[in-house]
Each structure stands twice: as C-alpha cells, then as structure tokens.
Amino acid sequence: MGSSTLRNAVTIVGASLAGLRAAETLRRDGFEGTISLVGDEPRVPYDRPPLSKQLLSGEWEVDRISLSPPERFMSLDLDLRLGRRATGLDVSSHTLDVDGATEEYDGLLIATGARCRTLPGTDGLAGVYTLRTLDDSLAIREALRGGPRRVVVVGAGFIGAEVASTAVGYGVPVTMVEALPVPLGRVLGDTVGSVVAEVHVDNGVDLRCGVGVDEICGTDRVESVRLSNEAVVEADLVVVGIGAIPNTDWLEDSGLTVDDGVLCDKTCLAAPDVTAAGDVARWPNPRYGEVMRVEHWDNAVEQGAHAARRLMLTDEEAVPFTPVPWFWSDQYDRKVQLAGRPRPDDEVALVDGSFEERRFAVIYGREGLLTAVFGMNRPRQVMQFKGLLQRGASWSEALEFAGN
C-alpha cells in the first residue's frame, strides 16, 4: 500500500477523543495543511467518562467536560464541520460523502466510534435509556432528579456499574441485572469478578446475576422489567448498558474491510491514505498476536495519535501499534483499573492488600508470562505492573517484583 508524505490536507471523520487527539498530534508534529474535522454531534469535542459519573451526579456541569480549552482548540486551526455526518466512502476514488455531498480527500482518518447496543422492543418507550452522548447523560440526570421509585440497570459492565453507583448517590433504589453468573467474570475471572460484584451489594444495590431480561413492560412509559426467571421488577427508569457496536454503516461498499469495526493492518492503515482509530478500529496487535478492537479512553488517545502519524509516514517508515490496553472505572468510592489482556482461566496472584478491605491488586499470568494487572484503589501498583507488562515480563519476574 502506498502512502505519500507530501500531504496537503487530512480529513478526520469523528470529532470525539480519538479524532481530536489525532488533530492535535498532526499540529504538534508540524503539519501545516488543512485539517477538516467532521462530527455528527453539533458540539465541540467533549470527554465521555464524566457522562456516567460527575456530570450524571450533578457534581459537574457541561462546561467542565470540554476536551480542549477554547484557546488551545482554536489554535489547532481546524476546518470544523460539526453536526455533519459522513454518509459514504470510496477508497478507490479517494472520495467521501458528507451529508450526501461528495468531496475528495487526501488523507483520511476514521474515528467514528461506536453506539450503544439496545434491547429489542424498547424503541419509543419512555424511561428507557442508553448512555453514550452528552444528551443521553443529561436526560438520565433529569430522570434521576425526578425521584424515580426504582432504577433498573441492565448489564453489570463498567457503564452499568458507574450508572448504578451514581444512582445510589441520588438515594434511588437500584436493581442491577446481569446475564452472566458473575459480573465481568469473562474478563476478570470469577474470583475477582465476585469481589467487584460485592462492592455493589455493599452499597445497597439489588444485584441479580445469571438472569436475562425477557421484556421491558409498559405502554408509553416503562413500568416494570420481566426477567428470564419470571421475576418482575417494578421500575420507572431503566438504563441499558450491554455493549457497543462500531459505527461502520456508512462504510458499506467503501472498499474497506468491515468486520466488527474497520479492519486495519498492524500500523492502523486501513487502505492507502486511510487510517482508523478508537472504538471503530480493529487491528492485529503484534504484542498479543490477536486482532483486537479496544473501546477504552486511553486507546482512543494513543491510537488517535498513532493513526495520525501513520498518515504522514511511508509504508517503510510506519511502525506497528502495540499498546498494553488499560482502563479505569470509578464506582462508589472505589477506583478500579485493569491493564493487559487477562483470560478468565489465567493464574491469579494477590500482590497487594486484601479482597475484604476492597483495596487490592492482583496479577494474571499464563504460559509463564504476566498477562494483566487489576487493582481496586491501588493505582500505584497497577501502574508499576503495567510497566512490567510493557516490557513483556515473565510471570516469575512479576511475582518476584511483588515480593511473593
């Protein structure tokens, strides 16, 4: 695949974290050409993690979630096209459709993110929400302020967990429904997943695991949730957090390979002069020998920068993108962090603190290698082991570091 370093213009589709960090990287690296930033939300780029935490709780207002102070944002000198949606792409002719109008691109960076998976049959039913955008967060906040009798959170992943935590802060009774027997069991394994689940129970959440949702009941407004075990939970507010789907609908017939995201090579190149980053990008991470798509905040930052630089390099100069995935989540008064790629059947060792005090760090290992570190209120330890993960440390080296 050929790519030119003599670029005059770059179009970035997607004006959230990955897209903004891409634009910042281009300018920092001295790119003086036009940068066109296309985003379907009519807002300057904002930060999403507070949407389930500080903004939802009312601790912060909208002015606090900007991703870039106005003067710094202006200094990027972007051709800013907000409230505009990319509707089509043809990589063979180097053309892009924006709201149906065709334009040419020189270099293109795709960062269109993902959207929430929804429960079937809930369209148009008031009181049922997903959480992805600022408008979603403000709507749920309004509903929480209205004093609902009970909130049902569907899905005990990290978004669901944060929403439950914030709802508890409003003094609203919360039921959390999770299809897996142990929340996050597939990520953290059952032992550690159970501890994370217990924190919800500690905080008064009615946690129902190993049950699905059969139906969200109500005529115009939600009235109850019927579970797969026939239990019915009365609820006037339901928040669904059951994962996300990459936004690739506009890439049909583009010439790109779309398969649960935009498939890239190991350098984040998807086609000549086209790269992808953030929630929408799938690429083979040589560190793991695995094709992955990572929906973490930190990945959007890193991959946005990497994909931007990739556009400025020749194939010979390009380097693979080899991150150790990392994310954090804040729930109640606990901070959880995970770095690496654990599997549920990995060996697990407690390296700091204890499960009982809800303050601990555990490491995961497989086939003689350190694979991950997970911490609850243990940021220092998590980052130390993340350093070991980046070096490709062995399991025994990690245990030795821990002093075991």
Next chain:
Amino acid sequence: MHIVVDYDLCESNAICMQIAPDVFEVRDDDFLYLLDETPGEDRRAAMDEAAQRCPKQAIRIED
C-alpha cells in the same frame, strides 16, 4: 517548563507516574506528588504525553 497539577481534578490514575516516574509519584496514600515542578527541556516530550494521557486532564505545562 513549569508543571502544574490541578489536585481538584487529579484522581490518582497514576498514568503520569508510569510515563515519568522522575516527575510524578503516586504514593501508598493514593495521592499524587509532584517530585519536580520544573523538569528540564529534555523532558518535554514526556511531559506532553503525561498531560495528554491524563484521564482527568489535570496536568498543565506552563512555559
């Protein structure tokens, strides 16, 4: 180069410590300590990265 941390924003994710342990340290009390408020110019790339990768955007570089 002057490093400023907004401690009202900082949530001790410790990403900065991993990038530049000579400048940032999250101690056992889970608080961030700034070890060097005026790192040398040779540390600028690392400081830029720390500021950009801070999930709370709590690190500012003042020239």
